[in-house]
Amino acid sequence: MQRSLTIALDMMGGDYGPRSSIPAAVEAVHLHPTLTLILCGNEQLLQEQLSQLDALQHPRLKIQHCTQIVTNADEPASALRNKKDASMRIALDLVKQGKAQACVSSGNTGALFAMAHYVLKMLPGIKRPALISSVPTETKKPVYLLDLGANVHCDAHTLYQFGIMGSVVARESQDIEHPRVSLLNIGSEDIKGHEGIKEAAQMMQKNPALNYTGYSEGSDIFSGKSDVIVCEGFVGNVALKTCEGIAKLIMHKMTRALKKHLLYRGLALILMPVIKKIYKKVNPDQYNGASLVGLRGIVVKSHGNASASAFLAAINEAVREVQRQLPEKIQTAFAEHEPMQDAS
Amino acid sequence: MQRSLTIALDMMGGDYGPRSSIPAAVEAVHLHPTLTLILCGNEQLLQEQLSQLDALQHPRLKIQHCTQIVTNADEPASALRNKKDASMRIALDLVKQGKAQACVSSGNTGALFAMAHYVLKMLPGIKRPALISSVPTETKKPVYLLDLGANVHCDAHTLYQFGIMGSVVARESQDIEHPRVSLLNIGSEDIKGHEGIKEAAQMMQKNPALNYTGYSEGSDIFSGKSDVIVCEGFVGNVALKTCEGIAKLIMHKMTRALKKHLLYRGLALILMPVIKKIYKKVNPDQYNGASLVGLRGIVVKSHGNASASAFLAAINEAVREVQRQLPEKIQTAFAEHEPMQDAS
Numbered sequence: 001m002q003r004s005l006t007i008a009l010d011m012m013g014g015d016y017g018p019r020s021s022i023p024a025a026v027e028a029v030h031l032h033p034t035l036t037l038i039l040c041g042n043e044q045l046l047q048e049q050l051s052q053l054d055a056l057q058h059p060r061l062k063i064q065h066c067t068q069i070v071t072n073a074d075e076p077a078s079a080l081r082n083k084k085d086a087s088m089r090i091a092l093d094l095v096k097q098g099k100a101q102a103c104v105s106s107g108n109t110g111a112l113f114a115m116a117h118y119v120l121k122m123l124p125g126i127k128r129p130a131l132i133s134s135v136p137t138e139t140k141k142p143v144y145l146l147d148l149g150a151n152v153h154c155d156a157h158t159l160y161q162f163g164i165m166g167s168v169v170a171r172e173s174q175d176i177e178h179p180r181v182s183l184l185n186i187g188s189e190d191i192k193g194h195e196g197i198k199e200a201a202q203m204m205q206k207n208p209a210l211n212y213t214g215y216s217e218g219s220d221i222f223s224g225k226s227d228v229i230v231c232e233g234f235v236g237n238v239a240l241k242t243c244e245g246i247a248k249l250i251m252h253k254m255t256r257a258l259k260k261h262l263l264y265r266g267l268a269l270i271l272m273p274v275i276k277k278i279y280k281k282v283n284p285d286q287y288n289g290a291s292l293v294g295l296r297g298i299v300v301k302s303h304g305n306a307s308a309s310a311f312l313a314a315i316n317e318a319v320r321e322v323q324r325q326l327p328e329k330i331q332t333a334f335a336e337h338e339p340m341q342d343a344s
Numbered sequence: 345m346q347r348s349l350t351i352a353l354d355m356m357g358g359d360y361g362p363r364s365s366i367p368a369a370v371e372a373v374h375l376h377p378t379l380t381l382i383l384c385g386n387e388q389l390l391q392e393q394l395s396q397l398d399a400l401q402h403p404r405l406k407i408q409h410c411t412q413i414v415t416n417a418d419e420p421a422s423a424l425r426n427k428k429d430a431s432m433r434i435a436l437d438l439v440k441q442g443k444a445q446a447c448v449s450s451g452n453t454g455a456l457f458a459m460a461h462y463v464l465k466m467l468p469g470i471k472r473p474a475l476i477s478s479v480p481t482e483t484k485k486p487v488y489l490l491d492l493g494a495n496v497h498c499d500a501h502t503l504y505q506f507g508i509m510g511s512v513v514a515r516e517s518q519d520i521e522h523p524r525v526s527l528l529n530i531g532s533e534d535i536k537g538h539e540g541i542k543e544a545a546q547m548m549q550k551n552p553a554l555n556y557t558g559y560s561e562g563s564d565i566f567s568g569k570s571d572v573i574v575c576e577g578f579v580g581n582v583a584l585k586t587c588e589g590i591a592k593l594i595m596h597k598m599t600r601a602l603k604k605h606l607l608y609r610g611l612a613l614i615l616m617p618v619i620k621k622i623y624k625k626v627n628p629d630q631y632n633g634a635s636l637v638g639l640r641g642i643v644v645k646s647h648g649n650a651s652a653s654a655f656l657a658a659i660n661e662a663v664r665e666v667q668r669q670l671p672e673k674i675q676t677a678f679a680e681h682e683p684m685q686d687a688s
Contacts, residue, residue, distance in 0.1 A: 152530070241530075252482050
């Protein structure tokens, strides 16, 4: 049933490089029988890690040797100019050349964003790409948050376009016919408001193809009232990372409370797995990949601190996006529903 | 030892009005033997609630009848113009007139901000007031976050001034000689950064009286690495409310996980109080009051959804700020350490 597909992986990114990306890749080809992975990175390092897992001869794991690595210290502009043989860049080039249908990286976000933008280009009519990810809610369906940091500030039209892109992602991923889209705002709208958000709200309201449901506050993100929540990259990044921080804090306090009393110590053994599972669920930044949408290609960003299982989750996300033909669906939505396409 | 002090309360704000503010007031005068409270609001309603608690004749609970109420639907400008006899306004007027040393309200934030700004005025040299509150960390000391929504956007100099004010609050409240101050930023500084934040960082670095320790990310807020974290009001509000949302989500998932299995049901009885205590701790927006700093008077804002215990916590916070003479300390800090005071 599954069509054969090829994904390019930047193996050298993140805090652990091949130590987490190789086990993830090996597991991914095991899970997906029609998946071929092109492993971009230092050939020798990759071979060493592969042979440790007895996977050196795997027919669907192909090494693409690269001489450079993008580090977290690299400025995006300089990485773009000087690191044309970096694993990150080569993985993107493979998508551009049609040799891979998607790429996954856990490397320097800024550099990945600049390179992806430069190599893959925007879909017609879309102003800016956005980083999108889902977070869990009190209901069974997650909510999609964008932008998570690709654009520090966004004008009204960009926020409006993010609403359309988010709506397509939620529709395709969660099988929701008319995803409820809202804009993140602060409680007291009456305090001197944020003009860009008010203008974006008007644009969303005017588009009958978009199911715009009004403003959300930070406290509403996880309620399940919205399928898509749109905000500027700075705000989205802070919100997502704050989740990570508070989840860590709750884990910390909980563990301490459980260890404090002798009675609880026994319970802790039973309860810690439950708590850890919840922690993982509410710690989306660590757990899921985030996707860069709006480009002529699929790019999934895994957390810099990604474990093998988190990197695997990002590969799985890339597989799903290829199967859903996400860029094509976004392009169709813009062609049909973006009345202001030519005005931008 | 305690000096006698008087605090004016806006009794009519928030979702519950006198139903939560009266029990809080009765408890507060019980806790603080030298505290007098001026209860601003509808006399009849207040008397009814007081008599239910047998506190109608309490010598330190004085009713100040007001004919108007600021609602959440009121625009700040219109409330300022048209609601001069509202309980919120009268409470602030009492501070201005020196009849009370602080005021507490759980009403419309925008209106409270506009009225407090107009009635009390800024301390010399300070550009904007900020809403500040503490949130728990993994260490014993909390971290102070500002601004939490009084100013949607802030320029570099305003952020810099917030750093000074936050530093004074942390020093006075937590007895820290040189509080570590940081600026909230997003992970990849290298992504086209936020100019105002970069400029504020330079200003903070140049002031030797300020212990500036660099950028923090959302995930660092609760780590205890900083005593004060400075950001724009929009971002701070989203971060704080996201905490509220995620704490609610974790409670929800935890309760469900505990109820699901028969084995856990018994444990739930023992553990739910622990979980609830943690929830309260990590849900600062509900629990503590937030203070408006930078004004010539003390204003504590309680959550709109404040229960009696949350409103009591806000009264307690106001008592502490009076005892610490917070506005005077902020004024001294600005006179001593704000080199750019005249340049603004």
